[in-house]
Amino acid sequence: MATASIITIGDELLIGQTIDTNSAWMAQQLNKIGVWVKRRVAVGDVWDEIWTALDEESNHSQIILITGGLGPTADDITKPLLCDYFGGKMIVSDAALQNVKDIFTKLNRPIIERNLKQAEVPDVCTVLNNRRGTAPGMWFNKDGKIYVSMPGVPNEMKGIMLDYVLPQLPALFNLPIVYHQTLLTAGQGESFLAEMIKDFEEALPGYIKLAYLPNYGMVRLRLTGRGADKVAIAKEVNEKFLILKLLVKEYMVTDTDEPMELIIGKILRDHNKTMGTAESCTGGAIASLITSIPGSSNYFKGSIVSYANDVKENLLLVSADTLKTTGAVSEETVTQMVKGAINNLGVDYAVATSGILGPGGGTPEKPVGMVWVAVGNKEKTVTQKFQWRFDRQRNTDLTVQNALNMLRKFILLEQ
């Protein structure tokens, strides 16, 4: 099997100022074409450490992908290092120079010396054009291994991966077929599910693996098969997947590897229905997630984020009496919020949230982490109380995901 190491370069990763999202995307893409990412390594902007990482990773993997360290400012040492490492000398790449000039012309900004230096590359590499930025990608071959250096800016790296790296690797390696099937469950923990499907898991052949991927109080189960024959491996994984679906039927949310916001969107689109949200504690996070899907304007009309009680009264028509007697965090309030959203946004379905996500604001009766969620249409409302025990961000994420799951179930039952 072809193996890859991803080396990310930059002090910002080692002091925690930047979260590395590049590696996850690269790993996903490589996995799809049958390249196994064996290791991911992050090192600082330090000559010896980058050099050592190149040495070590070339012992581990056949493909070494490097991101970062190519910006125009002084702390970048990656390019001269690569030049030394592969025994070349720096020259100006005409293609890269033209790219720099084109970009600055388009931006209508003056070019300075630093920008021109971006067009310099070691003469022992193949230059990979960067459609989205001034730093070119560089492809090196050494001792039968492949090294590709790319900028750390996510969309520039993605462009070079999609334009050059991913299309060229399959021809250079005899890549196996990798085939996944994933389903999502809700309502039971990892241990319980593992116990439930123990016999199934033990009977799997060595080339099909089962993984448990817990998140937001839900668990994804993924079957991964590897083999030489695309049709055969897909057939076998699909057969096992059918059995797995029957085994966990009762807890299964969906049998696709798609996020909840996309699943909801598809259901609404299929039934030609619209939705909106009335959010107190989630503060717009549900609306924001729903609208992260392109084309969501086909089924999402809007949201009333009612952090303040007078917004709940004025725009969602929650009664002042309810707010006074049961409080904003109550079944009655979220029920009225759903009705208000359906009427004022003119939607078929609405979801409403109200709770205390922390860290402060709890009382003995309504502790931090307590959240009421309601979903409904014109005729009917379903409510549920949750009690989360995490930090503000995670409590928010859990509320969003579980509220969307409630909405999904409600819509499917009503259809």
Add this chain to the structure above:
Amino acid sequence: MATASIITIGDELLIGQTIDTNSAWMAQQLNKIGVWVKRRVAVGDVWDEIWTALDEESNHSQIILITGGLGPTADDITKPLLCDYFGGKMIVSDAALQNVKDIFTKLNRPIIERNLKQAEVPDVCTVLNNRRGTAPGMWFNKDGKIYVSMPGVPNEMKGIMLDYVLPQLPALFNLPIVYHQTLLTAGQGESFLAEMIKDFEEALPGYIKLAYLPNYGMVRLRLTGRGADKVAIAKEVNEKFLILKLLVKEYMVTDTDEPMELIIGKILRDHNKTMGTAESCTGGAIASLITSIPGSSNYFKGSIVSYANDVKENLLLVSADTLKTTGAVSEETVTQMVKGAINNLGVDYAVATSGILGPGGGTPEKPVGMVWVAVGNKEKTVTQKFQWRFDRQRNTDLTVQNALNMLRKFILLEQ
């Protein structure tokens, strides 16, 4: 200087199913106490690869922190491996067992065999209690190096780091003082700023470093000083920071290392003012970001997310005529949205967005990436047109950050 390596274990990192946020948090915390994270490595759930990573990282660093691989399902091999690696045998930890039982009692769930196994630990480690989960932390010493194994669940790892690792390291190493000062600029690129402060940067002593951290079209500049004497290094970094602030004065947004949503919150709180949002293309992302700050209910009242035009008309009182003649993505529409939000949410300030974030929906007159933003109060509105060139997510983030920066400037000018 004390150096650390962070090893994250789990196939989910290598197929890109999970983004590693743990390492960034750990690096931040370690950096604060003067431990330099030299390398971050991710490996799969593979015996040899974990073993090799332990060997290699103990050559690189004095402190090796390991997360992941401790869950209750079958693909976890980390604990037996650690037992072998450090030459111990597995025993049941009474403290860990009690913790498992307490957690299941609290959750009111039956304990199964798999859960009890979580209380088994190598007899050569010190058990670190996990307040938030069933898998205990484990502290090993070998050949003068420190190894700590923690669960991969973020809040469980954080609990063990805060309770044990971070308090205990300073006593074991002679840690240097690390002192940072950071400022945020907007309106100029990295290259331009670097040119502007070139002389300043070249004159910095070796123990004070300047870093450029670009994000969302803004650039953070960070000075980092290292030394033995806390007072002396802070004094010197502060003096340099004062000069730096003067040099980039014209582009400086803030001289603190705080996110925009926190800066806005502080300004509103200081002036005892409230805000709300009227969001079309950003779909609630501004509201969601503002409310991610605990206590934001003191100044944030709510939002009207008007994805559909009839919501713009009904809840934000945008005139049907405007929507017909200039369209939803126009200066007139966002100006009216600000007015509508101020009136209907009852707030002092509002921000409004309307645009085409992509990938589809563009026209020759209004191409993908075109966004109008307005900020204002009862008396006055300021508008700006942006033209982004990235993907949907990045176009959204850029709109959110720049809209908040417009609001920040507006509020400060009005006070």
